[in-house]
Amino acid sequence: MSQLPTVLDVGRVAGVSRQTVSNVLNSPQIVKPETRQKVEAAIAQLGYRPHASARRLRTQKSSTLGIRLDPMTNGISGSLLDRFLHALTEQADRRGLRVMLFTATGPEDEIRQFARLRDGADVDGFVLTATFVDDPRTEWLIENNVPFVTFGRPWGIDDMNDPRHLWVDVDGRSGVRDATDHLLDGGASHVAFLGWPTKFSTGDDRRRGWREAMEARSGLDAAQLDALQADSEDDVAAASQAIRSLIESGVRVDAVACASDSLALGALLVVGAEVSVVGYDNTPVAGAIGLSSVEQPLDEVAVGALDLLLGDGSHGIVGWESSSPERRHRLVTPRLVVRERSPIGRLA
Template sequence: MVRTPTVEDVALRAGVSRQTVSNVLNTPTIVKPATRERVQQAIVELGYRRHAAARQLRTRRSSTIGIHLDPYVGGVSGVVLDRFVHALTERASERGMRMLVYAARTAGDEIARLAELWEGSEIDAAIITGTFHGDPRTRWLGEARLPFVAFGRPWGEDDLAAPEHLWVDVDGAAGTRAATEHALGFGPRVAFLGWPTGSGTGDDRERGWREAMAAAGAKGPRWTTEEDVARARAVVAGAGVDVDAVVCASDSLAIGALLAQAGGSARVPVIGFDNTPTAEALGFSSVEQRPEDVAAATLELLMGPTGEAVTPRDVRAGTAHALIEPRLVVR
């Protein structure tokens, strides 16, 4: 009986790793042309048939959901995603599913890793984070028919009315709107400290501040900085704190705004976003994203209210997303 060639056979014939073969099969543009040609030649010589092999493997369920582990960047960032992954693991276990955490530094690397896990029947579904407009991961997942939900909306013009895929997100505008309405209690001049324009999440949070200010007939400056405590401190210190309060796009920026006022005789209230342990320790108000609720909604979209269905679902307006409203924690 002739044995069916495998990915390992192709890798051995081409003199490359199994991962490189997977890259050629799923994301060929990230592989050097010479290497790609060598792998493709090995595939022809061995008569490897990817889709037939994949179908045989996928007849076995793994009862496992893959999720990307973001690289550690230090500071106060990442707390929300850590809580999200922890909550996912607990709730998936209650449904008889496991979570498989994988690492990848770029979207291309993540696609290659997902392809390897999917082809090897190591996962039945995937959850991705950090979505952005034109995200290649969502396109590949759809084409591969790998069931998935994104923590983060598509960020297209029609992402609410006619989403392209299943997603759960936090209503950032609602959070900063509540924060701004609270800040207006200290006076009409409320500043917003946010990220440069072009970030879907950042623009959404800025929108909430603008809407609340417009509704109150108030005006305040908009300060811009990268997600960095030291830079945020420099921006606020350079601008001068001639405001009644500051609403920030993150707790990291809020810490910078607080440090800019250190030693001053008149400190104005600062409100952050994420409600990290640092916000609690330093005693400033912050918007709580409720990652546990995001995790519950993610699994319900992926598997239904009580079942374990992880087959690809049709995406229909009104049923394909969940927008979680955050809450303001006042201190």
């Protein structure tokens, strides 16, 4: 087996000293740009990777991010965060970082885990998911000056641009607006929206996208649009009941835009092939049954989260202190995946 390349090998190929290579790896800002480019080219050519353990000893940093492993859920869209974890771990590994998973029974328990992992120097920062209104986790991290980034906006509080709260999110309003436009383009005029109860801020954002498209193009008045909305927990059976109740109330429904694929499958079981349905999250189930769905680009979310946490990239995880004002949040655009749906039976 060939020996892994070393710092000395990089220096030999680049024509510089071992110390210069070390400076490029740890303090690139002090190295002349042309020298740094030669070293970086040699690193790429040799496939050199810094020894993580040695770097941790030298910098007194763990090079580790903590993220809560959410409880298992029954909803079809529950796989979304699993896919995000995979993307985050893959992108972190490319930057010489590790991801530590931990569990918690709720927000307060998660805060206790923050304190434990911080006090033990086990992690340098955190990635939070499933943000919600009045989220106490972000308040604690800000008060204790712990680097973090959230997958999700700071809902319900006036810190959308707070420099201490770094966040990445997917523009759900844009995604559902595109989905609704697609249904309107297909000839529907009475496009219903099947969403979550209004306590879910992410769901409210997606609902606004539907409303914007309908107000702009459907010709329906506010009362008619209000009547075209139904709410359900993220459960297939509950979604079926919600859309059935809406139809039985006498409201005309030509198509349905949904806040998740779980809701979309529930709607499909009621409306069958006669009514077009679009989901959200583009889960494997959507692909299997030919359901059109809005896809969240989770690789872009993971890259964005790490970009914000790493700042200029030269000193490991630094958080908001090194972030310029224009680099404190990132809103990622989703894309609509249009499919020809497979036949699916209607529930009696």
